[in-house]
Amino acid sequence: MSDLEPLLVLNRALSCIYRALRLSLEELLQACSFKFDFVEFLEGTDLVVVRQRDRVPGYIYVSDLSSFLYCPRRFYLTYRVANIVDRIRIRKIREKLQQLRPELKECILYDRETFRRILIGVYLHRSVENAFKFLKLPRTYRVEEEVVDEDLGLIGHVDLVHVKYLSEEEFLECIAESRDEEYCEKPRAVVYEIKSGLYKKEIPEGYKRQAQLYAFLLERKHGYVIEKVYIAHPTHPSEVQDKVNLKLIQVEYSRKTTQELLDLVRQARRVLLLREPPRIPLDKAKCEKCPYKLICLY
């Protein structure tokens, strides 16, 4: 199997993203309705209360941690809005959320933009799976693999992982270099995280952390040696050449990274144990464009 095959799968999957990006939020929701059993848009806000059918209560989803990196209060409100409902200052929002109180315990409060990205992700996963079947790739490729880490209370769905063992020749080289047979016998993995943004400049930090966390969870669960971590995202339509729809950005992954990831998860867990949103230094520019500002209590 050539090294190009994951790129083929990703390229095929991303060829449908331009279609997904043109769909309205309502159209996307219709296409992905199998995934959710409760969706309520909060009138007068950019917020939406969502219950995902297969969501496991009590766990943090890796994809939600980018919200923590943006602002810990925002992350708290995403998971724990039920704790502050009675103190929301805008009466219409407060009353609506009070009505939804029975659902709120199992629901997540997203903003429309994040929810739209989640829906595009669900749409894309289906495309990757179809591409996977069509290309008849071997089982060494895994699509949307769920990784659950009970110790960390973390769940992730990894878009694409390519796992392989060292060839005989590579194995001998590995032994000569490391003298560590156990290490050389371990499977090697390349992790791909697919994003729907067109990013002409930098990939947001939160997305890099997300990709690293998937690699970290796979390493902990399966003992893989992580060879590389990539974010794949669609090329801007004006830049597509030779039908290549994707850009691959390599994300650093090292021992130092894993320690930072552990700290990040522990901090996020601690925030969720609080009875009210954490007090943090305010960043006015962030708050100004934050969809949670109507309920933030700051």
Ligand code: SF4
């Ligand atoms: S309004 Fe500001 S403090 Fe509140 S959640 Fe948004 S970014 Fe955080």
